[in-house]
Amino acid sequence: MTQRRCVFRVPLVASFLLAIAAVSIAAESGGTPITLVDLAQPLAEGSVVATDAEFSQRDGTLQVRTGHAAERPGVMIKGPGGRWDLTAFTELETTIKNSGRHSLTVHLAVDNPDSDRAARQNCCIESVTIPPGQEAAVKLNLRKRLPKSLQDNLRGLRGCPGGFASGGRGTIDPADVVGVSVYVYRPGGDAAFEVSSIRAGGSPVFPLPENLDDLFPMIDRFGQYMHKDWPGKTHSEAELTEQRQQEAADLAAHPGPKAWNQYGGWLGGPQLKATGRFRVEKWRDKWWLVDPEGRLYWSHGLVRVTWSCGYTPVTGREHLFAELPGRGSPFGPFYGRSTWAISGLYDRGTETYNFSGANLLRKYGPNWMVDYADVVHRRLRSWGLNTLANCSQPAIYLQRKTPYTATVYSVDSPPQDTPGGTGYVATIHDDSRVIEGSSGGWGKFPDVFDPSFKAVLLKEVALHRGKAVGDPWCLGYFPGNELSWGANETTLGRATLASPADQPAKRALVDQLKAKYDTIERLNAAWKSSYVSWDALLESTTPPGVDSGHEDLAAFLTSVADAYFRQCREAVKEIDPEGLYLGCRFAGWSHGTVFRTAAKYSDVISVNRYTETLDDLRLPDGIDKPVVIGEWHFGALDRGKFHASLRPVADQQARGEAYEKYVRSALKNPLVVGTHWHQFGDQSTTGRDDGENFQNGFVDVCDAPYVETIEACRRIGYQLYDVRAGEDER
Structure with missing residues (x-):
C-alpha cells in the first residue's frame, strides 16, 4: 500500500446519526466514566479521517488496514462539532487487536488543533506493543495544562496536584480536543488492527482543595506531599530506623545470585578469553558483554545511583515547603546550587535542597555517606542488578564493588561528592561551539566541524584519569545524551x-x-x-x-553523523584505549543513516527506549551490533507523586509486572546486552531543574524500597543468564 487510502463510508442510521454524543462532556459527566466513541453504533459521516489507511466498522470495532508510505498511517476520530471538552477526565482507554502476522506497536493520541506529534507539542500519546493475533488494553493519561491561576505558585513541577501538568511537551488544553487518533509509526510494512470503543474516565489522585490557599505549604520535612497518606509513607525518624532494620534482614536473606562472579558475570557459562577489561562478543547468535575475567555478562542496572535523586530548586518557591532547615543546622549542608538551567525554569546557580540526602542523614547517622554507599552495593547485588549506570556517583562506584559506566561530564560541571550536590548530568556538548540555527530538547546540536568539539571532548574524557581510565570495573563511556538529530534527514x-x-x-x-x-x-x-x-x-x-x-x-546529515561519532570514539580511545565507547544514547530512535554511522564507530549502540517491551527492537537495514538500553522506566500515582513517569501504569503491582516483562523481552532480543532503568531514586515531588518529578525510583525520597519492583527485579535478575541463554525454555 503506497497510495493514500480511501475512507469507506458506513451507511447512516437515522436514530444513531452521531455515535459520538455532541454534548458538553466535562459539564455533564463530572468525571464519571463515559464511552467517548461508541463503535457499536454507526459513526457519523466524515467523523473519521484516514491517512494511508482504509477502515470499516464490524462487530463493535473499527477495523483498520494501513499502508506504510506515510509516517503515521492510521485513523483520526473527530470530536462532535469539531471538538471535545475532556477537562473532567484524567485518562482515555481502549482495546486494540493486532490482526496482522507480526508484532505491532500501535499509538493512541489526543490532539489539540495545533498538534505537532514529532515535537510532542499540544498532544498526548501512548503506545502498546501487541503480538500477532492478540489484543491489549492501552490507557492514555491526559496531561492537562495547569490553569493560569496556579502557574506561578506551582512553577517548576511537570506534574501537579489536581491532575494537571505545567505545560510543555506532551500536554494539552483538555477543553479543545479536536480528535483521537490510532496509528502506527513508520511501519516497515502494511499493518492491520482493530480498535474497540474508546472510553474516558478517571479523576485526580490528588484533588485540589476548594480553597486553593489551603494547598500551601504542601511538602513536609521529608520531601513528601503533606495532604494525603499512602502505603509506605514515612511519618517520623523512628520509622526510618525501623525501615533500616527491616531491610538489613531482607538483604541478609537475599545476598544475590549464586552463579555470579565478583563482576556479576555468569559463572555457569563458558570461560572465554579474559582481557582484564570489558568487551563485546557474539556467542550462540546473541550479543553479550564479556567481563574482565572472561565470563559472559549482561548489564542489568540503574541510572543515577546517587544520594541526590530527590534534590529540588527552592529559590522563589519557599511557599511550597513546610520546614526548610536553617543553613547553620545539621541539615544545612544539603543546600546546593543548580549546575544546569536546561529548560529556562531557573538560572544557573539557583539554590537547591537535597531532600533525599537529608533523609539519609536521618536514617544512617553522621557516617551516612560511607554506610549508604555500602548499602547501595549490597542492595544491587541482592536485587539481581550488576551495573551502576549513567550519571551515577563517583563516591559510590569508585569503591569498585559493582561495574559502572563512566559519564563524560561537561568541563564546567564535573561531579561533586558533597551533601548538597545536585546530581550528575551527562554531557550535552554545550562547552564547545554549537550550530546556531539548531534546536533540541537538551539544547543546540554541537558543531562537530569546529576544532573546539574534539578539543573539549578530550578534556572531558581526561577528567576520568586516575578513576575510570584503565579501571577493570568500568563498563565503558557515555559521551553525550539524547542529541536532537532532527525531525527528518534534512x-x-x-x-x-x-x-x-x-x-x-x-x-x-x-x-x-x-x-x-x-x-x-x-x-x-x-x-x-x-x-x-x-x-x-x-x-x-x-x-x-x-x-x-x-x-x-x-x-x-551523514557527514555530521560521521564527524560526531568518529570524534567521540577517538576521544575515548585516545584517553582509554581499551575502554568501550557506548554510543550517544539515542532518544528513542533516529534516522537510518545516523544508526549506520553509529554502528560504524560505537562498540555498543545505546538507545533510551521508553516502551512496553523490546519485542520489536531491530536496527535499520539489518545492522548487527550490540545495543544497550540507556533509559527506561514505569511509574504510578499511588505513592504520593504527581507525575507517574514517561510510562505510567496503574499501581505498584502493575509496575513490578511491567518491569519483569520489559527485561525478559530484552533478554530474548539477540541484540540487547543490557537495560539501565532510569533511575535509582524518585525525583523530587517538586521537580528537579527541568521540572521532572517522576515516580521512577527503586526507592522513594526517604530511601524506602518499592517492594513490588524489587520483587520483580529479583525474579528476573536471579535467572538473568538462564533466560538470556535460553536455558529457561529447556
Whole structure:
C-alpha cells in the first residue's frame, strides 16, 4: 500500500446519526466514566479521517488496514462539532487487536488543533506493543495544562496536584480536543488492527482543595506531599530506623545470585578469553558483554545511583515547603546550587535542597555517606542488578564493588561528592561551539566541524584519569545524551543553512555543495533557488523551500553523523584505549543513516527506549551490533507523586509486572546486552531543574524500597543468564 487510502463510508442510521454524543462532556459527566466513541453504533459521516489507511466498522470495532508510505498511517476520530471538552477526565482507554502476522506497536493520541506529534507539542500519546493475533488494553493519561491561576505558585513541577501538568511537551488544553487518533509509526510494512470503543474516565489522585490557599505549604520535612497518606509513607525518624532494620534482614536473606562472579558475570557459562577489561562478543547468535575475567555478562542496572535523586530548586518557591532547615543546622549542608538551567525554569546557580540526602542523614547517622554507599552495593547485588549506570556517583562506584559506566561530564560541571550536590548530568556538548540555527530538547546540536568539539571532548574524557581510565570495573563511556538529530534527514542541514556565515558546519556544507555542483548556477537549477554567489549562500540565513535540496541535505546529515561519532570514539580511545565507547544514547530512535554511522564507530549502540517491551527492537537495514538500553522506566500515582513517569501504569503491582516483562523481552532480543532503568531514586515531588518529578525510583525520597519492583527485579535478575541463554525454555 503506497497510495493514500480511501475512507469507506458506513451507511447512516437515522436514530444513531452521531455515535459520538455532541454534548458538553466535562459539564455533564463530572468525571464519571463515559464511552467517548461508541463503535457499536454507526459513526457519523466524515467523523473519521484516514491517512494511508482504509477502515470499516464490524462487530463493535473499527477495523483498520494501513499502508506504510506515510509516517503515521492510521485513523483520526473527530470530536462532535469539531471538538471535545475532556477537562473532567484524567485518562482515555481502549482495546486494540493486532490482526496482522507480526508484532505491532500501535499509538493512541489526543490532539489539540495545533498538534505537532514529532515535537510532542499540544498532544498526548501512548503506545502498546501487541503480538500477532492478540489484543491489549492501552490507557492514555491526559496531561492537562495547569490553569493560569496556579502557574506561578506551582512553577517548576511537570506534574501537579489536581491532575494537571505545567505545560510543555506532551500536554494539552483538555477543553479543545479536536480528535483521537490510532496509528502506527513508520511501519516497515502494511499493518492491520482493530480498535474497540474508546472510553474516558478517571479523576485526580490528588484533588485540589476548594480553597486553593489551603494547598500551601504542601511538602513536609521529608520531601513528601503533606495532604494525603499512602502505603509506605514515612511519618517520623523512628520509622526510618525501623525501615533500616527491616531491610538489613531482607538483604541478609537475599545476598544475590549464586552463579555470579565478583563482576556479576555468569559463572555457569563458558570461560572465554579474559582481557582484564570489558568487551563485546557474539556467542550462540546473541550479543553479550564479556567481563574482565572472561565470563559472559549482561548489564542489568540503574541510572543515577546517587544520594541526590530527590534534590529540588527552592529559590522563589519557599511557599511550597513546610520546614526548610536553617543553613547553620545539621541539615544545612544539603543546600546546593543548580549546575544546569536546561529548560529556562531557573538560572544557573539557583539554590537547591537535597531532600533525599537529608533523609539519609536521618536514617544512617553522621557516617551516612560511607554506610549508604555500602548499602547501595549490597542492595544491587541482592536485587539481581550488576551495573551502576549513567550519571551515577563517583563516591559510590569508585569503591569498585559493582561495574559502572563512566559519564563524560561537561568541563564546567564535573561531579561533586558533597551533601548538597545536585546530581550528575551527562554531557550535552554545550562547552564547545554549537550550530546556531539548531534546536533540541537538551539544547543546540554541537558543531562537530569546529576544532573546539574534539578539543573539549578530550578534556572531558581526561577528567576520568586516575578513576575510570584503565579501571577493570568500568563498563565503558557515555559521551553525550539524547542529541536532537532532527525531525527528518534534512532538519540539521536546514538548521545549518539558517546559521551565521562563520559557522564551521555551514562552511563544510557549502564546500560539499561546491564540490558537487561546481557553480552556483548549477546549484540554483537543482534547488530552484536564486543565490547570486557562493558567498551569498553563506551569508543567507534563509534555508531553501521544503522541497529543495533534500538529497544534498540528507547527505550532509551523514557527514555530521560521521564527524560526531568518529570524534567521540577517538576521544575515548585516545584517553582509554581499551575502554568501550557506548554510543550517544539515542532518544528513542533516529534516522537510518545516523544508526549506520553509529554502528560504524560505537562498540555498543545505546538507545533510551521508553516502551512496553523490546519485542520489536531491530536496527535499520539489518545492522548487527550490540545495543544497550540507556533509559527506561514505569511509574504510578499511588505513592504520593504527581507525575507517574514517561510510562505510567496503574499501581505498584502493575509496575513490578511491567518491569519483569520489559527485561525478559530484552533478554530474548539477540541484540540487547543490557537495560539501565532510569533511575535509582524518585525525583523530587517538586521537580528537579527541568521540572521532572517522576515516580521512577527503586526507592522513594526517604530511601524506602518499592517492594513490588524489587520483587520483580529479583525474579528476573536471579535467572538473568538462564533466560538470556535460553536455558529457561529447556
